[in-house]
Amino acid sequence: MKKYILNSFIAATILFAASCKPEIETLAGTTAGQANFSKYIAVGNSLTSGFADGGLYLEGQKVAYPNLIAAQMATVGGGAFTSPFFTDAQANGSGYLTLSALVNGSPTLANVTTNLAYRDATHLTKYTGEVQNLGIPGMRVDLAFAAPFSAANPYLERLLTDTQVGTVSYFQFIQGRNHTFFSLWLGNNDALGYATNGGVTTDATNVLTDKSTFALLYSNLVNALTVGGQKGIVGTIPDVTSIPYFNTVTVAALLNAAKAINPAAAAIYIQTGANTSRIATAEDLIRLPFQTAGLFGVPNALGYFYGLDPRNPIANNWVLDRDEVLKVKDYVNSYNSSIMSLATSKGLAIADTYAYLNQIKTGIVIQGVGINSSFITGGAFSLDGVHLTPRGNAVIGNVFIDAINLKYGSTIPSIDITQYRGVKFPDNK
């Protein structure tokens, strides 16, 4: 009897310890729904290419949101997804910014200048071969139709043959790729280029694209991508005022800095787009690079301190003033209504990144990670204050996946955002 009890007890213990794992039944990753992901192409700008920290480099390319989406699509019949990756030997691509130190909480940024991918002073090493991530940093809806731009833009230039350079437009470049599914997230730069130049237009990359021109050209893009009846997804354009580039160097912060040196400092003065000098308010947005430009508070020949005197205001190109903010917002809203009505009429999925990034500006918590639009600490935006971190890409990737699943009844599994980093902090003191 004793033996019997002991034996059965031991047997039961072993049995339970070894087996009987709990299981969860899952539907994710089983069906493509009404879509066909066997050949996915991604059309877009720097965000699509994986540009981050002020540069395009291999680590960023690998975690570009289309690459993350494509990896998830693989479980529902998605095929291979090729990107114009830099080689390991030239992994740092165009070069990029790193955070080299935090001094009293203030970041010190440094340029990575090793293992770059330049074949001469201005041209990147050519890439040949199949490309499905067609994201080109700096690409705009209007310039997508300008053949000369393919010579001016080094990121597009590196993907073209010598005979194509300057003669083939981006619009032509993305066609004829026999895709079955596409994503199109383009148009940010049609507003952002103007905004990041402080509302000053100096060349074709910082023009504010005319609203009706945008609608027309965008529909040309969508028509080309759906020419074979392909399904796809479009992304809306984020509100430029939601990014850290315009929310880090605030008027209040500048004034506090000035007061710390001279308690008599009373106001910050800016030069507006209308070329007048006035006191800055919280509604005027100062560009992120201003904090390292070394201009603030420096006296001019007449002894007026830069930004602290109406006779030496912060120059127009450093500030997206209140009126310019309203103008940019108005254009973005117009672009987005064009994008949405076009996508709706074509039956395409819509990733509303405009709405989502506005949410992130307020701050959200996903899988235990707080994410917001604060520079460096927010986790979503990289060191240039415009482009996403790997974590930010994963979060946006899920916005696309959710929209695709919703529209096409597919079950592409979501991306585990906790596997992707935010800003890297230096490990030196």
Add this chain to the structure above:
Amino acid sequence: MKKILLSILLSVPFWVLGQGFQVNLQGQKQIGMAGAGSALALDEASIFYNPGAVSFLEKNSVSAGVNPLLFKSVFQQAGSNISENVKNKIAPPFEFYAVWGPKSNKWKLGLGVYTPFGGLVDWGDNWSGKYALTSLNLKAIYFQPTLSIKITDQIGVGAGFVYNHGDVNLQRALPVNYPDGRSGKATLEGTGSGYGWNAGLYIKTLSNVTFALVHKSKVITKLDGGTATFEVPNSLTTSFPAGSTFTAELPLPATTTLGIGIPLSSKTLLAFDASWVQWHIYKDLSFDYSTNTSALADTKSARNYRDGSSLKLGINHQATEKLALRAGIGYAFSPVQDGYVTPEAPDADRYILSAGAGYSFTSKFEVNASMFFEDVKSRTQKNIETGLNGTFKTLVYAPGISLTYKW
């Protein structure tokens, strides 16, 4: 009489065996009966189950037992196709009881040392919920000296003083990244103590049907001077200062149990327990750090437990003079409300199944073994605080064995 009892049984409101991180493994015989037995004067484990029944024990005894517990939980993020399992770790709930009293007298003294609350979950350092929790090791050890008095041949009362020694180690990843991309980590570790009591009433009717009313008080366990260790990139050490300490408080809930014991025959006993666990005192889990920085604020995470309850039905059958066989079933209602499910206690309503056996080698020496199984229902939740969104499913296995010496 039995009919009346049955109707009482059926009319008992659905009180629950509150779960959360309550561990219902305190005596091999009772575990074999799904944890029922407050109304049975079965053995020295009555020190825990009902101090009032202790004076009805015929012999003096000491016993010690252990229940290696396997907590097998799996998580799947919303929309994901990847299941993540907790690591196989064996938690060691244990129990020790001693009962002594002069044979001729109507009182007995007892001492119980047992682990009524605890948790051991290790999800690993790189699972998808790592920023909410990577591991928790929580132990509460109650020391309970007890006095039990037989007021009449029908009524016994008893009470014990409870001292709790608590131990906690909680780890999670921090969403700040080293240059190589890996995450930072926080480890909170501390010990604390608390006090409470346990009192019970045992009534034996003329028909030998027994009743129990037992209350175990809440025990607020305070952790003072716990150590908070942060592994972060060096550039962030001013934000996460070394040598940080913290204070925290872990309220362990009161439990009220109503029990009935019914002799079906001279050899077979039926026991039914309904328990109500006042988990509502667990409102939040707060950490108050000795040094606060802009990155390290005191935290107050809402838990908002509601009261839990359980129903347990067990049977004890004396198959031969030396061998007893036991079985039990139960159901417990979770105290964790929607929106507050966490990986530290991925709780849900659960079914309980148990079996057990006891063997008396001599009149003095006895071995009891049990097998306890809980099927915690699958629960899909998005946590309000952390946003952790997904489905948890848990199975609990706890084989157990104890040795008893009686005289």
